[in-house]
Amino acid sequence: MKLYAILGDPVAHSISPIMHNHAFKKLGFDGCYTRYRLQEGSMLKERFKDLALKGANITVPHKEWAYKEADEVLGIAQQIEAVNTWIEKDGKILGYNTDAPGFFESVKEFEFETLLILGAGGTAKAIALYLRAKGYDPLILNRTKERLRFFQELGFKTYTWDDFEPRALDLIVNTTSAGLEDQSLPAPKELLVPLFQKAKYAVDVIYNKITPFLALARSMGLQTKDGTDMLLYQGVLAFEIFTDFHYDKKSIEEAMRKGLELLDR
Numbered sequence: 331m332k333l334y335a336i337l338g339d340p341v342a343h344s345i346s347p348i349m350h351n352h353a354f355k356k357l358g359f360d361g362c363y364t365r366y367r368l369q370e371g372s373m374l375k376e377r378f379k380d381l382a383l384k385g386a387n388i389t390v391p392h393k394e395w396a397y398k399e400a401d402e403v404l405g406i407a408q409q410i411e412a413v414n415t416w417i418e419k420d421g422k423i424l425g426y427n428t429d430a431p432g433f434f435e436s437v438k439e440f441e442f443e444t445l446l447i448l449g450a451g452g453t454a455k456a457i458a459l460y461l462r463a464k465g466y467d468p469l470i471l472n473r474t475k476e477r478l479r480f481f482q483e484l485g486f487k488t489y490t491w492d493d494f495e496p497r498a499l500d501l502i503v504n505t506t507s508a509g510l511e512d513q514s515l516p517a518p519k520e521l522l523v524p525l526f527q528k529a530k531y532a533v534d535v536i537y538n539k540i541t542p543f544l545a546l547a548r549s550m551g552l553q554t555k556d557g558t559d560m561l562l563y564q565g566v567l568a569f570e571i572f573t574d575f576h577y578d579k580k581s582i583e584e585a586m587r588k589g590l591e592l593l594d595r
């Protein structure tokens with residue numbers, strides 16, 4: 331049996347084990363997926379080897395370590411400089427980022443051309459770079475200046491709350507952690523309301539929750555989505571990597587959705 335795990339801190343709340351284990355069972359793959367709380371990012375490779383893992387997902391706060399410690403980084407993860415999926419192949423650790431394509435997959439049903447990303451952390455980087463590679467030109471709005479430098483150096487249009495003028499944009503994405511454990515909005519209401527008046531869609535990457543951001547957008551008639559589908563699709567793409575692209579995406583997605591239905595929410 332091949333062993334897989336999610337490594338990060340915290341991981342107790344993670345729903346990845348139920349998604350992956352259900353898919354292993356439904357598709358008849360001899361694998362098991364567990365969780366491991368890892369506090370020290372520098373121990374990532376050692377633990378991966380000690381636990382004899384075949385593959386892993388790496389979550390907060392170790393995605394940059396996962397990028398640095400992989401023997402080879404493939405795809406968009408090279409630009410994002412953050413990795414959330416490892417697979418051991420011929421004695422080497424290969425690293426991928428499935429968060430960004432997972433997000434893109436989750437918003438495919440929306441017809442948008444222009445978008446604003448709220449936040450400038452790891453998730454914002456991943457989404458902005460991936461969407462740019464797909465031909466979009468996302469604007470970035472963050473509470474403070476420091477994290478915007480990364481985006482400015484790459485030529486993105488960036489704003490803080492002080493210099494942003496609301497305008498017509500199709501899709502507004504919250505990648506901040508505002509609303510995760512509190513009731514705060516990711517930007518002042520005076521900026522969000524005029525944005526929502528002209529937007530069509532609002533997406534929050536926080537999952538399993540109607541955040542104040544989503545509640546406001548809904549109350550103003552926008553089509554909304556939380557981060558559950560992003561999580562699901564990053565899992566589907568990781569599963570494909572774990573099982574060497576042996577199963578088709580639709581079957582993996584179906585099995586994972588069934589796994590999520592088992593959760594007592």
Ligand SMILES: NC(=O)c1ccc[n+]([C@@H]2O[C@H](COP(=O)([O-])OP(=O)(O)OC[C@H]3O[C@@H](n4cnc5c(N)ncnc54)[C@H](OP(=O)(O)O)[C@@H]3O)[C@@H](O)[C@H]2O)c1
Pocket residue numbers: 390429449450451452453454472473474475477505506507508509510514515516517535536537557558560561562564
């Ligand atoms: N659904 C999924 O599959 C998925 C995948 C990945 C991540 N996520 C979620 O994405 C969120 C962000 O993760 P991350 O790793 O990108 O975080 P991060 O790198 O720590 O970045 C956090 C960002 O949020 C901003 N922020 C934090 N609190 C805020 C507040 N109260 N008001 C306004 N802005 C605030 C920060 O602004 P400053 O620069 O001003 O501090 C920063 O831009 C988390 O909630 C995580 O759970 C979901």
